[in-house]
Every structure is written in structure tokens, then in C-alpha cells.
Amino acid sequence: MLLAVFLGFGWKATKDADMMVALHPLSLLERDRRAAHTLVVGFPLLAALLMAGLLVVGFAVRGPSAFAGVPWSELGSTLAGLLALGLYSGVLVAFRHTASPALSITCWYLALRHGTPRDLMAFLANAHQQRAVLRRVGAVYQFRHLDLQRHLADRRPD
Structure with a gap:
């Protein structure tokens, strides 16, 4: 059953892959956010x-006597523990295999420290489209001018 669920997630993710859309930074970030959300909610x-499934199998095998004497509060706490473990596992896997959770935390941290604007992707898109300071190579923004790259690379933090 688990294999079918994971194959279903993988098939849905790759079924409508469009390379031209995937090369745009915003669509790539949105796809990564959806994958992280699916992992966090899916687990x-x-x-x-x-x-x-375990409850249904227990009921099918032993009948109503399978749950005789089982305190329902214990069953509820077991379900809550399983849900908490699933949420914890989903967050761990999302942080390990997608970039958007770490990017969101980093953007908030830098915005609070006045290092970058809160909507960093809009800022980068503006620098690319209106200001022509950045160029886009695939899903990556790069500085257009080599002198600016060197100047920023040589700058030491205060």
C-alpha cells in the first residue's frame, strides 16, 4: 500500500513536467513548495x-471482541502520537529533500535583520526585468557585469 502511495506521488509530480516552465525560477520555487507541502501533510x-487500516484489520480478524477492554483514551493517545510522528517525519523529509522551507526561514531571518527585502523573489525578478542588473540562466539569476561580481565578492562583512 505504501509503495502505491509513493508511486502515485511520483507519477503525479512527473506527469505534467514542462521543461520551459520548470526553468523559470518562480515556477521552480512554487513546485518545490508544493512538494514540501505534500510531504508535510502526506506523512x-x-x-x-x-x-x-490496523483498526479495520483488527476488527475483521477478531471481530468486536478485538477492542473489548481497550480504553479509548489510550487509542486516542496512540493516534495522536502517530500523527505527531508523521508530522515530525514529514517536516524532516521536507527540510532534507526540498529547498523551500530553508529558503523561507532564511528570507524571514534576513528581512528581520534588514539584509534583504521580505519578498526576495520579487526583488530578483525586478532586478532582472526592469533594472537589467541580473540575467537569468535557466532557473538561476546571475549578475550581468563581471566587475560587480568581483566587487561584491571582495567585500568583507563589517
Whole structure:
């Protein structure tokens, strides 16, 4: 069952892959955010489905007597623990395999320290389209002028 769920997620993610759209930085970031969201929400959902499956199998094998004497509060705390473990696992996997959670935290941190604007991607798109300071190579923004790159690379933090 787990294999079918993971294959379904992978098939959906690759089914409509458009290389021209994927090369745009904003669409790539949006796709990464969706993948992170799917991981964070999918793991607790999978844990709930696992718990429901175990309950159904227990009921099918042993009948109503399978749950006789089981305190429902214990069952509820087990379900809450499984959901918490699923959420924790989803967040860990999302941070490990996608870039958007770390990027969001970094953007907030730098914006609070007045290092960058809050909407960094809009700032970079503006620098590319209106100001022509940046060029876009695939899904990456680069400085257009080599002298500016060297100047920024040689600058030491205060």
C-alpha cells in the first residue's frame, strides 16, 4: 500500500513536467513548495491511514471482541502520537529533500535583520526585468557585469 502511495506521488509530480516552465525560477520555487507541502501533510495522513487500516484489520480478524477492554483514551493517545510522528517525519523529509522551507526561514531571518527585502523573489525578478542588473540562466539569476561580481565578492562583512 505504501509503495502505491509513493508511486502515485511520483507519477503525479512527473506527469505534467514542462521543461520551459520548470526553468523559470518562480515556477521552480512554487513546485518545490508544493512538494514540501505534500510531504508535510502526506506523512501524517499516511500515519492516520495506517492506524485506520490496523483498526479495520483488527476488527475483521477478531471481530468486536478485538477492542473489548481497550480504553479509548489510550487509542486516542496512540493516534495522536502517530500523527505527531508523521508530522515530525514529514517536516524532516521536507527540510532534507526540498529547498523551500530553508529558503523561507532564511528570507524571514534576513528581512528581520534588514539584509534583504521580505519578498526576495520579487526583488530578483525586478532586478532582472526592469533594472537589467541580473540575467537569468535557466532557473538561476546571475549578475550581468563581471566587475560587480568581483566587487561584491571582495567585500568583507563589517
